[in-house]
Amino acid sequence: xxxxxxxxxxxxxxxxxxxxxxxxxxxxxxxxxxxxxxxxxxxxxxxxxxxxxxxxxxxxxxxxxxxxxxxxxxxxxxxxxxxxxxxxxxxxxxxxxxxxxxxxxxxxxxxxxxxxxxxxxxxxxxxxxxxxxxxxxxxxxxxxxxxxxxxxxxxxxxxxxxxxxxxxxxxxxxxxxxxxxxxxxxxxxxxxxxxxxxxxxxxxxxxxxxxxxxxxxxxxxxxxxxxxxxxxxxxxxxxxx
Amino acid sequence: xxxxxxxxxxxxxxxxxxxxxxxxxxxxxxxxxxxxxxxxxxxxxxxxxxxxxxxxxxxxxxxxxxxxxxxxxxxxxxxxxxxxxxxxxxxxxxxxxxxxxxxxxxxxxxxxxxxxxxxxxxxxxxxxxxxxxxxxxxxxxxxxxxxxxxxxxxxxxxxxxxxxxxxxxxxxxxxxxxxxxxxxxxxxxxxxxxxxxxxxxxxxxxxxxxxxxxxxxxxxxxxxxxxxxxxxxxxxxxxxx
Numbered sequence: 001x002x003x004x005x006x007x008x009x010x011x012x013x014x015x016x017x018x019x020x021x022x023x024x025x026x027x028x029x030x031x032x033x034x035x036x037x038x039x040x041x042x043x044x045x046x047x048x049x050x051x052x053x054x055x056x057x058x059x060x061x062x063x064x065x066x067x068x069x070x071x072x073x074x075x076x077x078x079x080x081x082x083x084x085x086x087x088x089x090x091x092x093x094x095x096x097x098x099x100x101x102x103x104x105x106x107x108x109x110x111x112x113x114x115x116x117x118x119x120x121x122x123x124x125x126x127x128x129x130x131x132x133x134x135x136x137x138x139x140x141x142x143x144x145x146x147x148x149x150x151x152x153x154x155x156x157x158x159x160x161x162x163x164x165x166x167x168x169x170x171x172x173x174x175x176x177x178x179x180x181x182x183x184x185x186x187x188x189x190x191x192x193x194x195x196x197x198x199x200x201x202x203x204x205x206x207x208x209x210x211x212x213x214x215x216x217x218x219x220x221x222x223x224x225x226x227x228x229x230x231x232x233x234x235x236x237x238x239x240x241x
Numbered sequence: 242x243x244x245x246x247x248x249x250x251x252x253x254x255x256x257x258x259x260x261x262x263x264x265x266x267x268x269x270x271x272x273x274x275x276x277x278x279x280x281x282x283x284x285x286x287x288x289x290x291x292x293x294x295x296x297x298x299x300x301x302x303x304x305x306x307x308x309x310x311x312x313x314x315x316x317x318x319x320x321x322x323x324x325x326x327x328x329x330x331x332x333x334x335x336x337x338x339x340x341x342x343x344x345x346x347x348x349x350x351x352x353x354x355x356x357x358x359x360x361x362x363x364x365x366x367x368x369x370x371x372x373x374x375x376x377x378x379x380x381x382x383x384x385x386x387x388x389x390x391x392x393x394x395x396x397x398x399x400x401x402x403x404x405x406x407x408x409x410x411x412x413x414x415x416x417x418x419x420x421x422x423x424x425x426x427x428x429x430x431x432x433x434x435x436x437x438x439x440x441x442x443x444x445x446x447x448x449x450x451x452x453x454x455x456x457x458x459x460x461x462x463x464x465x466x467x468x469x470x471x472x473x474x475x476x477x478x479x480x481x482x
Contacts, residue, residue: 146406163407164402165470166404167469168387168450168469190450191450195447198446204444205439206435206439208432209430209432228406228408230409230431
């Protein structure tokens, strides 16, 4: 069963507060890194998987995109995202597993910190390849395997001599307390992410592990842990000819 | 200055004992993973960087390779390796940084747990691309960044609740006690290894993080730590057309 924790009232409240007030790492780490990998979006068709509130749609259209489709499992988020809809922008309330991927429709597929909620990425990556035009680009970020590995989820103790890692090769569910108890995430290795991308029909063009800059740390001291081990893994693939 | 710890008497003694009696992880983790990525070697020209005692030469020739060149910084190791020389097999005592890479000579370049001793891999990777024939293959393994990250080197305490990671983004020298004190290794991130390979002129065909199998653990219980976090990172690249 696909998890839709985002529509849990408590989770939605906490997560909305985090994203709308830029309290997470998204604005400072994930988004700038993904932006750095984007091609010129002019006249391109974009698919945004796990789009949440659809923030990326505004950026994409501003950069000249021809069309933008955002999909997300969360009804609550999509209902807010729909306020951004216009002739170029469309949102669909749908798990990424169930979306009917059209053939060779998109030039760019992006997905920001979503796939660690998805059980079978191999199938999804193949669907994405199918739905991309020739030489289309696919960029995704996930919580870094170094952080998702531990069976008890991301470490939260206040005093840390170092960051713990364990159970790295156990590719399975992890239960994490994040706004609510037992949020399900899927841990998988870097090997699995990379080879699923390659086997799905992509050449890897870049791998990023963003780290907060000095300027970021001046604004957001709480991000210091993210200088100790990589919090996010990002891969950019290009559909093989 | 390039480090040649392998010619240190104490180090050489310890390392020789480790390799010749298969006490390390090489035979059980590194070599089978590299073997799984090799193409059919029949009639191919092979370069082995950081070849040590040259064990791979025997395997390569047995698999039908046309020629094999092994290079290593250690005079002691190369002098032993030279006992394996014949009309197809040649060993050269030379740091990988100083080798005069011939143009488009090789079909396959392999390097087993060597590049974490090398300061500038970007230059080396470009040289390797230059020395490979069209669509040539480059396979390398290194100590995994998850293990080399910690400033005090690989963790050696006997009781471990978990494996520690820290200082991941500090790409610089690490000093480790291994047979002798202060063996120098260079820590770099997965991002750097992957993008250096891509920018050097390769498509990544596979990334492996080998883990000991149940059968291996029955023979070698001491390898249990290597099931907790990845000890080795392996990448296979193919020279871009």
